[in-house]
Structure formats: C-alpha cells, structure tokens
Amino acid sequence: MNSTDIQIALCGSAGDGTIAAGDILRNAVAAMGYRVICFDVYPPEIRGFGKCISRVRITTEQTYALKRQSDLLVSLDDSHAIPHAGEVRTDGAIVYESKPVGHCPEGSHMSGHILPGQIPYGIPLRELAEKTTGGSRSRNLVVLGVIAGMLGFSPAPFQKIIEKKFAKQGSSVVSRNLAGFQAGYDAGVNTFKLDNVYCVPQEKAASAGQVLMLSGNAAVVQGCMDAELNTFFGYPITPATTIMERLATSLPKRGRRLLQTEDEISAIAATIGAGYTGARAATATSGPGLALMAEMLGLATMAEIPCVIFVSQRGGPSTGMPTKTEQSDLNAALYGSPGDCQRIVIAPTNVEGCYRCAGKAFEMAEKYQTPVIVLLDLYLSNRYETVTLAESGPPFNLNANKPLRRMEAGELYHRYAHSEDGVSPRAVPGDMGCMHVVTGLEHNTLGRPNDSDEVHTAMSRKRHDKLLAALQHPDFTVTKRIGHSGRVKVGILAWGSTFGESLEAMFMAHAQGISCAAMKVVMLSPFPTEAVSAFMDDCDHVLVPEVNYEGQFAHLVQGILARPVVRLSRVPGSPMPVELILGEIRRLAAMV
Amino acid sequence: MTAQVSSSVSSPHRYVIIGNGVAGNQAAERLRERDPEGQITIITNSRMLFYNRYLLPQLFHEHKDWRALLAYPAEYYERQRIRVLRDCWVTSVDSRKRQVMLAHNEAISYDTLLVATGGRPYLPEELVECRHLIHPFGTYEHALAVRKALPENGSVVMLGGDMIGLDLARTLLALHYRVILVTHENTFWPHQPVGEERNQFLAILQKMGIEVVDGEAQGGAIAIEKGASGLPERRVRFRQGGDIYGDVVMSFYGLLPLVEFMMGSGTDIERGLLVGTNLRTSDPHIYAAGDVCQIWSEKDNVYRFYYGHRNVRAMGAVAALNMTGGNEHFSTTQDEALFQNEQGYIDSPFWAYD
Numbered sequence: 001m002n003s004t005d006i007q008i009a010l011c012g013s014a015g016d017g018t019i020a021a022g023d024i025l026r027n028a029v030a031a032m033g034y035r036v037i038c039f040d041v042y043p044p045e046i047r048g049f050g051k052c053i054s055r056v057r058i059t060t061e062q063t064y065a066l067k068r069q070s071d072l073l074v075s076l077d078d079s080h081a082i083p084h085a086g087e088v089r090t091d092g093a094i095v096y097e098s099k100p101v102g103h104c105p106e107g108s109h110m111s112g113h114i115l116p117g118q119i120p121y122g123i124p125l126r127e128l129a130e131k132t133t134g135g136s137r138s139r140n141l142v143v144l145g146v147i148a149g150m151l152g153f154s155p156a157p158f159q160k161i162i163e164k165k166f167a168k169q170g171s172s173v174v175s176r177n178l179a180g181f182q183a184g185y186d187a188g189v190n191t192f193k194l195d196n197v198y199c200v201p202q203e204k205a206a207s208a209g210q211v212l213m214l215s216g217n218a219a220v221v222q223g224c225m226d227a228e229l230n231t232f233f234g235y236p237i238t239p240a241t242t243i244m245e246r247l248a249t250s251l252p253k254r255g256r257r258l259l260q261t262e263d264e265i266s267a268i269a270a271t272i273g274a275g276y277t278g279a280r281a282a283t284a285t286s287g288p289g290l291a292l293m294a295e296m297l298g299l300a301t302m303a304e305i306p307c308v309i310f311v312s313q314r315g316g317p318s319t320g321m322p323t324k325t326e327q328s329d330l331n332a333a334l335y336g337s338p339g340d341c342q343r344i345v346i347a348p349t350n351v352e353g354c355y356r357c358a359g360k361a362f363e364m365a366e367k368y369q370t371p372v373i374v375l376l377d378l379y380l381s382n383r384y385e386t387v388t389l390a391e392s393g394p395p396f397n398l399n400a401n402k403p404l405r406r407m408e409a410g411e412l413y414h415r416y417a418h419s420e421d422g423v424s425p426r427a428v429p430g431d432m433g434c435m436h437v438v439t440g441l442e443h444n445t446l447g448r449p450n451d452s453d454e455v456h457t458a459m460s461r462k463r464h465d466k467l468l469a470a471l472q473h474p475d476f477t478v479t480k481r482i483g484h485s486g487r488v489k490v491g492i493l494a495w496g497s498t499f500g501e502s503l504e505a506m507f508m509a510h511a512q513g514i515s516c517a518a519m520k521v522v523m524l525s526p527f528p529t530e531a532v533s534a535f536m537d538d539c540d541h542v543l544v545p546e547v548n549y550e551g552q553f554a555h556l557v558q559g560i561l562a563r564p565v566v567r568l569s570r571v572p573g574s575p576m577p578v579e580l581i582l583g584e585i586r587r588l589a590a591m592v
Numbered sequence: 593m594t595a596q597v598s599s600s601v602s603s604p605h606r607y608v609i610i611g612n613g614v615a616g617n618q619a620a621e622r623l624r625e626r627d628p629e630g631q632i633t634i635i636t637n638s639r640m641l642f643y644n645r646y647l648l649p650q651l652f653h654e655h656k657d658w659r660a661l662l663a664y665p666a667e668y669y670e671r672q673r674i675r676v677l678r679d680c681w682v683t684s685v686d687s688r689k690r691q692v693m694l695a696h697n698e699a700i701s702y703d704t705l706l707v708a709t710g711g712r713p714y715l716p717e718e719l720v721e722c723r724h725l726i727h728p729f730g731t732y733e734h735a736l737a738v739r740k741a742l743p744e745n746g747s748v749v750m751l752g753g754d755m756i757g758l759d760l761a762r763t764l765l766a767l768h769y770r771v772i773l774v775t776h777e778n779t780f781w782p783h784q785p786v787g788e789e790r791n792q793f794l795a796i797l798q799k800m801g802i803e804v805v806d807g808e809a810q811g812g813a814i815a816i817e818k819g820a821s822g823l824p825e826r827r828v829r830f831r832q833g834g835d836i837y838g839d840v841v842m843s844f845y846g847l848l849p850l851v852e853f854m855m856g857s858g859t860d861i862e863r864g865l866l867v868g869t870n871l872r873t874s875d876p877h878i879y880a881a882g883d884v885c886q887i888w889s890e891k892d893n894v895y896r897f898y899y900g901h902r903n904v905r906a907m908g909a910v911a912a913l914n915m916t917g918g919n920e921h922f923s924t925t926q927d928e929a930l931f932q933n934e935q936g937y938i939d940s941p942f943w944a945y946d
Contacts, residue, residue, distance in 0.1 A: 090666065097696075098679070104698040111677050111696065117666035120639055120679040122696070192733045194639055194658060 004034065004199045007057040007067045008147060010140075011084055012076030014043055014050045017140030021076075022054025024144055024165065028157040030213040030386050033202040035059045037500075038384035039066055039575070044238070044323045051080040056384075060202060064350070064500035068577055071197040072151075074143050076125075078110045085110065090117035093195035095146055097139075098122030119195040121150075128183040138180035145181040149188020151199045155181070210389045216354040216380040219387060220284075220310055221246040223358025225254070226394035230280040232258045233270040235289065238322045239378040240312040243284040264289035268296040268309065275300070275307040276438065278428030280362055284310035287329040288319060290336060290373075297371050298337040299440045301463060304416065304424070306365035306372075310358070313377040315573055324573030325378035327496050328548035333373045334525050334556070342463050344368065344470050345525040347375040349499035351385035353522070359396035360476050367400035367473075368466050369426055375524070377547070379575050380497040395475060401426060407433030414445040418458065422466030467526050476522075479531040483510070483517035489589045491539030492518040493532065493565065495553050498545050498576050505581035514589045524553075527560050536563055541588040543568055545581050605630040607915060608692055608700055610682050610853075611708035612636030613645075614901055615882030617663065618908030619706050619915070624672050626916040633675045633700060635682060635692065640732065641666060646901065646945045648735045649763035658732045682709075685857040687875050704877050704915045707854065707865055708908065711847025711883040714778070719751070719843065722816035725826060726751075727842050729760060741825070741840050747772060749828050749838035751813055754781035755942040757844025758797070762937075765801045772838060773797060774807040774828065781846030782899040782942065783930040793930060796938050810834050816841050849884040849897075862886055866895050869921040871911040879915055881907035887922060900942045902926050 008025065012018035019040050026038045037057045043050020057066050069089040075081030075096040088094055096110035114120045123146055129138040141162065148158055162181055166174045214222060220243050224232075232251060234244040244260065251258045261267040267283045274281035285293065290311050300307050313329040315321025333345045344364050348357040354376065361372040404425040407413055415436040417424045424445075427434030437447035442459060444450040471478055483506050490509070494502040499520040509516040519535045521528065536542050544554040545568040554567045568584050570576060607623050609616045612634050620632050643661040650656065669676055681695035685707075691699040713730060715723060727741060728734045742748065747770035750757050758780070761771045773779070775794065785793055798804050807813060811831025819827050824837040849864035859873040860866040865880040867873050868888050873880055882904045886895035898907070903924050913920040926941045933939040 100696055102697065104694075104696055106699055106701060109694075109696055109698045111680050111694075112675070112698075114678065115666070116641060116669040116676055122679040192639075 002200060003060045004202065005057070005059045005061070005063070006071040006151075006197055006199060007055060007069070008072045008074065009070040009084065009087065010054045010056075010074045010076065010143070011081035012052055012140070013080055014052055016052065016076040017137070018052040018076055019054050020165075021140040021144050022056055024141075024158060024161050025054075025147065026056050026384050027161050027213050028148075029056070029058050029153070030211070031157040031161070032153065034199075034386075035062060036213060036384060036386050037063060037066060039379060040382050041574070042323055044321075051077075053080075053084070058199065060200065064503040065575065065578055068579055072147070072195075074147065075110050076139060076143065078108060082108075082110060082113045085113045085118070086115065088115075088118050090115075091119065091196045093119045093121055093150070093197055095121045095123055095143065095150075097125050099124040099127050101126065121146075121191060123184075123187055123191070125184070128187060129180050132179040132183040133176040138177055141177050141180040142184035142187075145184020145186070146188040146191070147184075148181075149185040150191055150193060151188075151197065152201070153199065155185050210391060212387050212389060213384055214351055214355070214387045215242070215382055215384045216348075216351050216376055217242040217312070217382070218246060219351045219354035220358040220374070220376070221250060222389075223355040224282060224362075225250050226355075227359035227362045227396045228280060228398055229282055229362070230256050231271075231274040232281070233261050233267040233274070233283050234258070235261055235264045235267050235285070237264075237286045237289050239314055239381045240284040240286050240289070240310060240376075242381070243310055243312075264292040265296060268293040268307070271307045271309070272296060272300045272303075272305050275305045275365070276303070276428070280366070281306075282308040282310065282362075284312070286312050286314050286322075287316045287332060290329060290332050294332075294337045297343065298339055298341050300371040301337070301341045301343055302339075302440050302442070303438050304369040304426070304463070305438075306362075306369055308358075308361045308365050308372050308374065310374045310376060312381040313375065315571070321573055323378070325497070325575060326548060326571060326573070327377055327498065327546050328550075328552065328571070329375065330495075330524065330548070330552040330556070333375050340460055340464070342467055343370055343525060344372040344467055344523070345375055346372065346523050347496040348380065348522065349494075349496060349520045351380070351383060352387045354380065355387060355389070356395070356476075357522070359394060360473070363397050363400040364470055364473060364476075367402070367423070368470055369423060370463075370467060375496065377497050383497070397474070404431065404434070409433075412446060415447045416443065416445045416459070416462070418445065418462060421469055422462045471523065471526055471528055478523040478528045479519055479521050479535075481517055481519045481535055482506070484515050485517070487538050487540075488515045488517045489540050490514065490516045490585045491535055491542045492516070492581070492585070493521065493535065493542055493544050493553075493557065494518060495521045495524060495546065498547055501576045501578045502545055502581055504578045505585060508578070508582050509585045509589070512586070514585060516585055516589070521553075524556070527556065529560055532557065533561055533563075536561065541566055541591065543581070543584055543588060545569075545576050545584070547571060547576055606701060606703045607632045607706070608702035608704075609634045609706045609708055610692065611706075611710060611882065611884070612638055612642050612676065612678075613708060613710050613882060614904045615710070615908035615911070616706065616708035617642045618905045619708065619881060619912040620674050621672070622909050622912030623916060624674065626912065626918075631675070632673070633677060635677045635680050635694070635700065637679065637681050638731070639679050641669065641676060641678070643732065644945075645730070646943075648729070648732065649760045651732070651735045652739055652763050652767055661732060682853045684853050684855075685878070687857045687859065687878060690877060702877070705879070706911050706915060707851075707873075707878065707880040707884055708882045708911075709850040709884045711849050713843060714845045714848045715843055716776075716812070716845065718812070718814045719816065725816040725818065725841060727840050729756070729842055729844075738840055738842065742769060743839055745769065746839035747824060747837070749774065749826065749836060749841045751807070751828070751841065751843045752776040752781070752845035753779040754844040754846045755783065755940050757842065758938070759943055760842075761802055762800070770803065770838075771801070772803045772805060772836060774805045774810075774813055774836070776807050776812065776845060778846045780930060781844075782897065783928070783940065785930055793938055796932060796936070800937055805836060847883055849886075851884060862895055864895075864897060869923070870914050870919065871907060871922055872914060879911045881911040898922075898924050898926075900926055900928075901945045902941070905946070
C-alpha cells in the first residue's frame, strides 16, 4: 500500500462541535500535504438538536468526489449516527461514546448497530474530556485526538490549528482544548487497531503555488478579492450566506464596501446601481432570492450593466430544503426573467473552479456588459478541497472594459451603439460628454425609449449576439472533455458539482474495461453548441446525471441540439451517488 | 432439525448469550437451528468476533491477521441473524426484569439467558501489584504483544504453568526460545497430578527442554521487577530470597470463572454458576455453559467444572437444546487425565481441538 484514500465521517448533534472538528481535521491533514475533499451537512435549525455530519476524504492522489462508504465513522451522538453505521465499509471502524451519561434506552447505543464486519471502538470520550478540561464540551477535540492517534497522524498540525482557532478565547481555553486533544491522542495511540484503515505518511509535496484549504464559497470570496471586487450587496440565505460573511471581513480590510440590504430585491438593485457607476459589484443568493431578483436582472440585461450574481442552489421549490443540495435552479438562472433576457450563466464543477469562475465572472460581466450568474449549489458551496493558487498572481484580467474614446465637443454619446461584436463603449457617470439615458424601456443607441419593431429587433439581436463571444472568452474553460478519446460507448455530459461524481464513476468504468468519456459544461448560457455536439457525435450513448427532478440540463441539451440523451435525475438532497452513475454507465455499455 | 420453539409473529423469543467463545457460539448456532425466528444476541467485551484461541500459539510461528483466526466470517453472523454486541461490558443481570445491564447504561432484555463468559486468569494475591509487568496471554492482542517483547532466542519465565501455558511453551521451545517454568500448585491446571505422578510429568517437561524451577521450594514468586541494565527485562523474586531473570514474565495459574456480574442476580453461585446437568441455573430463565459453570455430578456428589474444547462445545449445544424446550443432559465424553504420548512428551485432552 503506497497511497492513501480514506474517508472519515463525523456525526453529531448541533452544538456537539461536529463541524468544527471536521474543520480542524481537514485543515490539519491538508497541512500535512494530503489532498482533501470535505462536505458538511447540517440542520436547517439555527440552534437545536439537528444532525450534523462532516465527511472528510483524505487522499494522496487527486479525487473528485466523496466516497459512498466511509472508512471511519465517529459518533458524537448515537441517535444521529446510528442510521449512518451502515455507510461504513467492511473492516472499517466506528468510534463512539462508551460511557454515555444517564440511562441509555435499549437499542439506542451505537454498539448494537455495528455490523459484524465493522470494527467497534468504544472510547470514553466524555470522561476523557471531563478529566482533562473539566467539562464535556471538548469531546469533539478528544475525538480528533483519537482519530489522529489511531491513524498515526502527527499531533503537531492539529495542535497548531487548535491553538489558532481558540487563540481569541485566551490561553486557558487553548490549553484546555489542547489537553482534550492530547487525551484523545493518547487513547488513540494505545488502541489496538483491528480495522484496516491506514494513512501512508505524506511527504509534503513541492507545490507550484499556494496550497489552500477552501470551501466553494470561500473560493468564491478569494476569487472576488483577487478580481478586486469593489462593492457587495447581499441578504443572507443558506447556502450563500457565508460568501457575504467572509466578504464582510475581507472587503473593509481593503477599503471596500459591503452592505446587507433589507431584502434580495434591494441587493440586486444596489448591485446594478453600483455596476452602473463603474464599480465592480456583486451579490449572492440562493433560489428563493434569485426569484426575487428576476425583474431587476431584466433591467441589467436591458440597460447592459455589468453585475455578478452568485447563486448557490438548494432543494426547492419555495423555501424547500434549505440545507440540502440540489441543481434545480438551472431553469431559473437561464430563463428566470420576463422578456428575452439574455445573460451569461456559468457553473463551476469544483472548488478551484469556484475561484476561477468568480474572477472570470467579473471579466465577462464587464467585457460583455451583462449580468453574469455563477451557479453553485450547496454541495459545492460547503465542500472543502485543497486548492493550489498560482504564485504568478490572480489569473484575471482586471481591465476588460471596452475602451471609451474621448467625445468631441457637441458629439452625442451613443451608449448603445451597434458594433461588430455587439459591445458598445461604456461610460459611467462623470465621464466627460457622455450623458445618456438609462432605462428599462426598450431604447435606441442613445438610450432613449423607442419601441419600434426595427429598434427592438436590432437591440434584441445586439444583446444576444454580444454574448456569443463569451464562448471564446480567453483563459476560460467553457467545456472540457476527459477520459477516453475518440469514439466511446458512453459519454457523460455533466454540469456543476455532479461532474466530480461523474468523473469518479468514469474512472471506475475505465477500470472495468468500459470505453467512456466525460464532458463538463461550465458555460451554460450561451450554450456551447458545437463542443457539446461534437462530444455527442463520439458517444454511442450520452448520459446526463443531475440532481434535479425534471432533468433541466437534459432539457436544455435536447432543446438546443434535438438529440437524445439518457437522463439520470435524482433529488436525494445529497450529491448524486457515484455508484448510481456507474450503474447507468454499465447498463448503457451493455446495450447493443 | 425440527424447530422446537414456535415464536409468535409479534414477539420472537429473545435469546441473549453473554460470552463470545466456544460455548456461546455453539449455542447460538444451535439456537438458530431450533428457532429460526428467535432474536439471538451475543454480548462480548471483545472487539473481535469469535476466534480460535487455541490457535494463538501459532502467531509465534508466523504473523497472522486476526481475520485468519476467526471461526466464522462476518457474513455468517449476518446470514444467521445473530447480533453480536462487541466491546460491551456486562455489569449485572436483573433476573426479575430479565435484563442484562451493560456498562454504557443500556439494558438488554431477554426471555432466556445463557451465561458463557468462561474464565479469567487467576493471579496469586502477592503478584497483583506487579501485574503490569506480567504479559497476559488470552487474546490475539496479548499474543502479539508477547511476540513483540521477546527478542530472538529470548527467555520466558512462566509462572504456574497451567495447560494453556504449557501449550504455548511447546511452541516457544520449537522456536528456540528459552522457557523457565516456576512450578506452583496449579501447574498442569486443570489437571491435578500429585506426588510421584506429578514429578514424572515435571521430568518430562525438563526432557522437552523446559527449565523447571521448584517454585514451592522457593516459597513462591512474590514480586516482579524490571531487570537491571544489561540483564533481561524482568526479574522474578522468590520468598526465600532467590531470583531469576527473563525477557518476558507470563502467569499461567489456571482460570477463575467470570461470574462477578451475576452477583445479585439471585442465581446460585459457588465458584462458578451452579447448574444441573441440563445446564439450567437456579433461575429457570438462565442457563450457563463452559468454564463459567459448575455442573452437578451425581457420581462425585459435587458441583464440578469440565474443561476442554470438546466439553465446552457440548455444553453450548446442550444449553441451546434446553433453552428451546429440549431435555438434554450434559455428560463428558472426554478422558480427563494428563498422559505421556508416543513421543514421550506430555499430552492432554485439554489441548484437543476439533
């Protein structure tokens, strides 16, 4: 065994520190040089007793999704963790509380639910926490110590992160938590291991850039900051809230502005207003917020004002399932405004993609003078991955605006002048001699209202055609094919976070001798017709997996290309299982 | 085999077995045959499924993964619908409520209970304080620890020398380790040779290559200490002032039945749980099998222990039959005497394993 590929699931109740433990774990192992993919699931209630799960996949090789089965499950609350015991693979380990407080009703203890092929490790977590810290709140740190000890991790990276995490709470809190970790570590080291969950010690790899552990939303923020976002307006909504929270810390440090508005309508209106003035502006929301923004998005399209909207999808419709992932806002992102409301919609497929898409969205918004929606989902927003950022600096063009020539005296400024590429030189308030009208009404090149059929037709064409150039936007991956080249039995056409699961399934299919390729479609509007069509030409069967009920992306592909695809649409509230995609690949590959 | 118990659909009979050894697993297997719908739960403090402890000495020949020692694969328990609660410690049995109380404050309800906890190693009181310097030998983990602690051609001081220890001694000698046996009244336990017969067997041990120290003449071992620099890791001191050194000290003074958790259950206990030949205790819902029970012997007119794999397995089967309405009686088929085999070495039915 010379590589590591283990997945640890920590499960507890809200307030147990489950997510915090997962956070320390992923940062510690990332600091050791492992590759990490993580995803946290938490309850919709702000406080209470809902279930929290933090899953951390630790590998030496690049991987693209979480595994269906975990190698190690840690229970901080058996009532929540018991239903997940079956997720642990044979010869995997389950760590749980061996000395719970008070009476334990029959059948409510983890020990009764561990399958014969799994290895039980009852550890007195509470007792260890109380002995070393004087309270049981540090059980999550004891558990981290147990994990580190059992897996042979060095304690130093954990200790460093714990010190940093609790530094603001004073040295006594730091030392108590370190003591809790150490108690767990000693227990872990002294536990006789019967499972076969191992980590190969990782030499920290020399990296071509800065390696960071980022969630999708954190990567969006990093992208925004590196693209020199100037102004942000937002209204909190799960799972997009952390974008605003992080920017609220980051933007003021650079003398920039963030305002929490009274609702999403105000947020998008203010974003468009800021964009109109020349500020680099953005907002972030989820499906319900996007619905409220629909009308104002039409204004941005009509007035050709750059703005960026980050939309992190969750289960819908309506309030839906705020803490469950889904890819069901595609239609709303593409079409969710009255009129022919052309816009750019891009969807990253991993955390690094979140960073790139965030920065590139501003380039596109400014270059094509249009709203750009960056479509994330809860799985991607909350998923953590190790990301390598280039040392050569942000890969973004910070001056994508079309140059504005100086107006001659008495010359009229045609804000919406027709041009070969459909993009008009954009003036902002204060530009000498560039007075013009901005309106939501259809207008002529001067911006003055005009509803003649000629003007409406020409302007509609202008707003549509200028976006087509985005399909060749520099240094931006619109689509990408991976896997076998040439003719293949099965092609997977995927978008957003489901592409990671698709890739995992594809590699598993390769291992089973199935000829298979996958294409990720990052730009969803304008649609990359040629690239997708060429990919489909090579495939006997095209499989479209997506986490929505209607198969919205499959609809899009079929609507544009009028070619058949095999739909794999599911709404489990969780990422598409790799095995499900693999099963479909195998079924299709077996078809004559 | 025809099922003797017809469980109602709504409430299958709940069989709980405390102990995951030969008796417990034999009983579980037979219970499933007799009652296909019954709920069978085995409770054990081990993290491992049932494995063959008779094979532990083999770990000194070659490293074996613990899975290679398993008597049944994990799938067997799933297929047989036998639930195994591992890493669980029984603290008491409430016979009135028919509940087994576990250390983590969970009560497991039963309709019929089988106690098959076996025994734990006996350690003379004067050595209890030194137990951290003694290598135990009852589990896979223990065996690996001894193997790790023993240097090549190293020496083992074996205190007592019951038949479990002497079985290990045979393996150690074959691998060129030095074995020093400190005799005790429990040497050869569970056999009890006396007088000249005992001396003859000790002489055979010496012929086999075991260095025999007359522990009784030395007044018994009273302390174990860490060896001084340049000497083996352990020093055993005797009451009469003498001492010996070894890399590892192990105690083999026989087993004591594990019955502490049954105190207060209302069942009759002497040294072990007292049962009739039908293996039922004084509580009609509680049975016992294996090294934990003392069975009434009409012949000897006493409650007595029966040791050895064959006896223990037969007890598990008899208990299961009677727990499901049968009327079977245990009788040993095993010759219990220590003997000298054709090679001139000692041998014992205690070592026989099917």
